[in-house]
Amino acid sequence: MSVTVHEQHHPWPLRIAHWTQALAILIMIGSGWRIYNSVPIFPFRFPETFTLGGTIKHTLSHSNDPGVANAIAWHFAGMWLLGAAFLLYLLYGLLSGHFRRDLLPVGPKSFVRDFVAAATFRLPHTLGVYNAVQRAFYWGVVLSVTMMIASGLAIWKPVQFGWLTALFGGFQGARLVHFLFMSALVGFLVVHLALVALVPKTLVSMITGHVRETMQAPAE
Amino acid sequence: MTDFDPALRTALAKRQLLRGGLSLGALTFLTGCDVSDNEAVQRALHAISRWNDRVQAALFNPNRLAPEFDDRLAHYPFRYNAWYPEEKSPKLDVSTYRLALGGKIANKTPWTVEELHDLPQVTQITRHVCVEGWSMIGMWSGTPLRTFLERVGADTSRRYVGFECADGYYESLDMPSALHPQTLMAFQLANRPLPPRHGFPFKIRVATKLGFKNPKWITAIYVTDRNPSGFWPDRGYNWFSGS
Numbered sequence: 001m002s003v004t005v006h007e008q009h010h011p012w013p014l015r016i017a018h019w020t021q022a023l024a025i026l027i028m029i030g031s032g033w034r035i036y037n038s039v040p041i042f043p044f045r046f047p048e049t050f051t052l053g054g055t056i057k058h059t060l061s062h063s064n065d066p067g068v069a070n071a072i073a074w075h076f077a078g079m080w081l082l083g084a085a086f087l088l089y090l091l092y093g094l095l096s097g098h099f100r101r102d103l104l105p106v107g108p109k110s111f112v113r114d115f116v117a118a119a120t121f122r123l124p125h126t127l128g129v130y131n132a133v134q135r136a137f138y139w140g141v142v143l144s145v146t147m148m149i150a151s152g153l154a155i156w157k158p159v160q161f162g163w164l165t166a167l168f169g170g171f172q173g174a175r176l177v178h179f180l181f182m183s184a185l186v187g188f189l190v191v192h193l194a195l196v197a198l199v200p201k202t203l204v205s206m207i208t209g210h211v212r213e214t215m216q217a218p219a220e
Numbered sequence: 221m222t223d224f225d226p227a228l229r230t231a232l233a234k235r236q237l238l239r240g241g242l243s244l245g246a247l248t249f250l251t252g253c254d255v256s257d258n259e260a261v262q263r264a265l266h267a268i269s270r271w272n273d274r275v276q277a278a279l280f281n282p283n284r285l286a287p288e289f290d291d292r293l294a295h296y297p298f299r300y301n302a303w304y305p306e307e308k309s310p311k312l313d314v315s316t317y318r319l320a321l322g323g324k325i326a327n328k329t330p331w332t333v334e335e336l337h338d339l340p341q342v343t344q345i346t347r348h349v350c351v352e353g354w355s356m357i358g359m360w361s362g363t364p365l366r367t368f369l370e371r372v373g374a375d376t377s378r379r380y381v382g383f384e385c386a387d388g389y390y391e392s393l394d395m396p397s398a399l400h401p402q403t404l405m406a407f408q409l410a411n412r413p414l415p416p417r418h419g420f421p422f423k424i425r426v427a428t429k430l431g432f433k434n435p436k437w438i439t440a441i442y443v444t445d446r447n448p449s450g451f452w453p454d455r456g457y458n459w460f461s462g463s
């Protein structure tokens with residue numbers, strides 16, 4: 001009988017970056033949804049429960065405003081937290097070799113292979129090793145957060161950062177991009193939480209920094 | 221703590237997850253609703269908003285112009301927006317209207333509508349962006365606020381210009397934004413006299429700021445070193461709100 005040990009390490013800068021980004025993204029989604037609800041660009045609104053900006057009844061009676069002032073205050077506070085956490089994540093990922101070691105390479109071939117395996121429930125989860133689908137996913141998050149920050153700046157400062165707004169095809173284009181990548185992030189969040197629920201050990205390592213798993217291969 | 225049993229840890233994590241389940245986000249937001257109403261949170265958000273005022277003032281380039289558009293893109297009629305219905309908007313009488321001046325201004329003689337209309341005018345076609353998310357391109361004609369302030373001998377080394385409106389609204393601009401070439405006393409919309417519902421006899425059109433920084437039905441202009449704030453900033457919106 002042979003025993004293999006799998007380990008996952010998450011050094012503290014990575015954990016800080018992960019949890020502050022998680023908090024910041026929840027703040028940005030919650031407040032963004034409240035802002036969206038005041039003048040929706042699509043024919044639907046987000047349920048008030050999932051938005052951030054105070055009890056609407058309270059803010060209406062207090063300041064004649066459906067919590068949009070609060071939501072904007074949250075959004076422009078959260079952006080600093082997000083920016084700082086994302087910067088820490090990028091710097092750590094680049095300098096420590098985490099990106100190169102754990103998130104690369106992601107080739108189309110390995111992606112298709114792992115995707116098919118995952119879809120047919122034949123993809124084993126090895127603690128500490130990211131499969132190609134996961135890798136592609138994490139790069140998708142990096143792209144999405146980058147696009148959220150860029151399109152956010154473009155709608156926040158369409159005059160001072162006019163060149164950036166122009167890159168998105170103007171103000172309305174930037175707003176649409178802001179909405180699309182928000183949706184991508186929400187999609188990621190749902191899948192991410194579902195996967196963590198399936199393999200809770202990974203949550204442990206993201207909190208404590210370390211987890212190991214001993215696997216016993218069946219007797220020969 | 222360090223050699224906490226991993227199996228127990230995993231069990232704990234699993235239980236936590238099951239309890240919170242996928243509604244983890246939902247829980248955060250449920251408490252989030254109350255969080256925003258909390259006094260200490262309000263103070264913290266307010267402090268960050270003041271910091272954001274300073275960041276935006278630093279980002280503001282007095283020479284950078286807001287994009288101008290083709291006149292075919294300019295909307296008319298324009299969207300009405302206030303916290304009360306259109307019928308309730310002030311209807312000012314040309315014969316009795318006087319613009320009052322105050323604060324650090326040398327010549328405080330009130331102005332009539334005819335006198336205002338005799339001032340030199342320019343036209344701009346720019347995008348009006350509302351803090352709630354909608355935006356609309358409009359064509360405004362009027363006198364650069366800078367020209368007016370210079371003519372009445374305003375001390376432009378002071379920090380703020382404040383505005384009072386016939387409907388009880390009030391707003392203010394930092395001096396660099398007030399002196400920006402695209403900050404106008406707008407007397408016309410799409411080459412027609414500014415309709416009563418849009419602020420007759422004039423509104424302040426600030427192409428480098430959000431819509432609520434563009435006060436209408438102006439009855440008084442004053443120059444000061446004390447930040448006069450504004451109707452919506454006093455209700456939690458960011459004061460600088462620059463574009």
Ligand code: HEM
Nearest residue numbers: 028029032033036079148149152153155156182351352353
């Ligand atoms: C994960 C990050 C973010 C998420 C999920 C997010 C989400 C949203 C959503 C859903 C809206 C409402 C969209 C609409 O009604 O058009 C919004 C609006 C906005 N966001 Fe973000 N956002 C994020 C990051 C940022 C950043 C970094 C900035 C940087 C300045 C930013 C600036 C803005 C602005 C200026 C608005 C429009 C506010 C208004 O209409 O007054 N966002 N955001």
